[in-house]
Amino acid sequence: MSRMFLVAAVGLCAACKSSFPSDSDPTPHLTFADTRGFPAQKLDGLVYGAARWDERHDEVFGVDLVRTADVLPIAMTVQLRGAGQDEARAWLNPERMGAELVLADGTTLPALPARAVAARVAERHGERVERRALATGLLSSRGEEGWLYFDLAGHDELDVDDACVERSVDGRTRRLLLDQSLVTFDVTLDGREQPFCVGIGR
Amino acid sequence: MRHYLIPLLLLSAACSAPRDHAEMRVDLEHAQELVAKRELANAAKLLERSLESPADAGAELQRFHAAVLLVRAHVSAAFGAPFLPSARTPTGAAWNLDAEEVAPAPSQVAHCVAALCWVDRARRWYVDVRAADGADREDLLPAALDGVAPRDALAYVQLAALACHARLRFEDRVEEILAGMDALGELDRCDALLASTRVEDGLRPWIYYGVFEHWAPGDEPRAFKFAVRALETAAQAGTFGSREHERLARWIQHDSRFAFRCPTCETLADPVLFSCSVCRRPTLEFEPGPRESAK
Numbered sequence: 001m002s003r004m005f006l007v008a009a010v011g012l013c014a015a016c017k018s019s020f021p022s023d024s025d026p027t028p029h030l031t032f033a034d035t036r037g038f039p040a041q042k043l044d045g046l047v048y049g050a051a052r053w054d055e056r057h058d059e060v061f062g063v064d065l066v067r068t069a070d071v072l073p074i075a076m077t078v079q080l081r082g083a084g085q086d087e088a089r090a091w092l093n094p095e096r097m098g099a100e101l102v103l104a105d106g107t108t109l110p111a112l113p114a115r116a117v118a119a120r121v122a123e124r125h126g127e128r129v130e131r132r133a134l135a136t137g138l139l140s141s142r143g144e145e146g147w148l149y150f151d152l153a154g155h156d157e158l159d160v161d162d163a164c165v166e167r168s169v170d171g172r173t174r175r176l177l178l179d180q181s182l183v184t185f186d187v188t189l190d191g192r193e194q195p196f197c198v199g200i201g202r
Numbered sequence: 203m204r205h206y207l208i209p210l211l212l213l214s215a216a217c218s219a220p221r222d223h224a225e226m227r228v229d230l231e232h233a234q235e236l237v238a239k240r241e242l243a244n245a246a247k248l249l250e251r252s253l254e255s256p257a258d259a260g261a262e263l264q265r266f267h268a269a270v271l272l273v274r275a276h277v278s279a280a281f282g283a284p285f286l287p288s289a290r291t292p293t294g295a296a297w298n299l300d301a302e303e304v305a306p307a308p309s310q311v312a313h314c315v316a317a318l319c320w321v322d323r324a325r326r327w328y329v330d331v332r333a334a335d336g337a338d339r340e341d342l343l344p345a346a347l348d349g350v351a352p353r354d355a356l357a358y359v360q361l362a363a364l365a366c367h368a369r370l371r372f373e374d375r376v377e378e379i380l381a382g383m384d385a386l387g388e389l390d391r392c393d394a395l396l397a398s399t400r401v402e403d404g405l406r407p408w409i410y411y412g413v414f415e416h417w418a419p420g421d422e423p424r425a426f427k428f429a430v431r432a433l434e435t436a437a438q439a440g441t442f443g444s445r446e447h448e449r450l451a452r453w454i455q456h457d458s459r460f461a462f463r464c465p466t467c468e469t470l471a472d473p474v475l476f477s478c479s480v481c482r483r484p485t486l487e488f489e490p491g492p493r494e495s496a497k
Contacts, residue, residue: 036322038370038372039372039374039375042371042372044371098289098290100288100289100290102309102311102312102315103315104315104316104319105316105319106276106286106309106312106313106315106316107286107312108286108287108288108289108306108309108312109289110289110290111289154289169250170251172254180315180319181315182311182315182370184311194445195311197311197370197371
């Protein structure tokens with residue numbers, strides 16, 4: 001008789017798990033799929049920034065950084081625009097810019113130095129990772145697109161699929177679209193740190 | 203054997219049945235108490251877990267208010283006591299750049315992003331709430347929420363969104379919200395709206411600042427009132443940005459085309475003082491005049 005209850009209990013537990021949202025059946029309430037994202041480019045004072053996720057970034061680096069290095073690469077453009085840009089002393093200080101990616105539920109991912117990402121992939125790919133990293137130093141009106149690399153490894157419950165970060169919380173899966181996420185960092189302007197943030201386009 | 207039956211039935215009910223109205227009502231009541239006690243992390247966790255569970259089909263009003271409470275929890279944290287960790291240290295470096303183990307600082311921005319996510323959700327669910335108007339509110343909401351009209355709750359949500367977008371400096375989004383809220387055009391109506399929707403003190407300077415930026419290019423006398431109110435509320439709340447504070451002070455003293463003076467003694471407005479240094483007349487009553495004649 002007690003075995004019957006044991007079987008019933010196991011069955012109930014299995015039913016319990018399957019009733020919760022899974023990757024294939026996310027709860028509509030927390031897919032965050034229909035919330036509005038942030039502008040993927042912004043002019044804040046003299047600083048212009050744009051960010052985009054490229055699903056085909058493996059063609060740039062020769063390797064899928066998400067799968068191979070647990071890294072989310074975001075292409076960034078940071079430059080100066082507008083009156084006074086030539087006189088401004090604005091720069092990205094790699095030691096103090098503190099770039100991070102904020103997901104829609106408030107989870108933050110830190111940026112990794114390019115050399116740390118390069119160490120996670122084959123040498124020939126690592127060279128590209130370092131070469132294509134967002135240039136730091138003095139900003140000008142000619143800032144070229146470069147990449148920031150955000151670390152997924154610190155969150156073992158994260159996965160990335162189709163411009164969407166999936167986060168497991170208490171056994172349930174949240175689908176957090178990159179469209180609704182922000183990249184933030186500090187620009188050093190005239191000796192002072194000034195926060196900047198921008199949404200992520202495609 | 204019967205001893206097993208009851209826990210098994212309870213387990214079954216907890217796992218597979220949708221949360222019914224009574225359970226959601228209890229969650230809302232508890233969450234609101236937690237928000238009031240500033241136990242914001244626990245409130246957010248309870249509400250998120252509650253909304254992640256399968257919901258009863260008739261729970262539109264409840265999930266709308268749950269989303270509003272989540273907005274309240276996250277903005278209270280953003281402009282008061284943040285609990286979501288940042289990935290950077292208090293010195294600004296990404297924490298894994300450093301060899302030393304330094305605790306990450308809490309992130310205002312993370313809370314603004316999370317709050318805005320729930321703002322969108324509340325806006326969408328508000329449509330369902332209006333469609334289901336006439337439901338028996340007493341059975342659905344705890345007493346403290348029963349008296350809150352969904353329209354007022356939505357106004358609060360819009361104000362919270364305004365504050366978050368102003369904090370993140372997405373000016374276009376601030377403009378969009380202002381375009382839909384006529385009450386924010388006049389200072390006294392704005393004050394009344396913030397009071398009636400019980401906007402937290404920490405949000406207020408950001409809301410007034412957002413409205414100030416809207417009026418500054420075209421209506422400087424009106425913008426002045428919002429600038430003064432932003433500085434006043436910032437002094438009380440202590441959660442304003444230094445960059446925004448400097449912008450307002452500089453605008454009052456230099457950038458505005460007008461000099462704002464006390465109508466009684468003609469003393470110039472001082473962004474640090476909220477009443478005339480000579481006659482104590484409130485700075486809000488100061489009047490614009492030509493800057494070239496400023497003393």
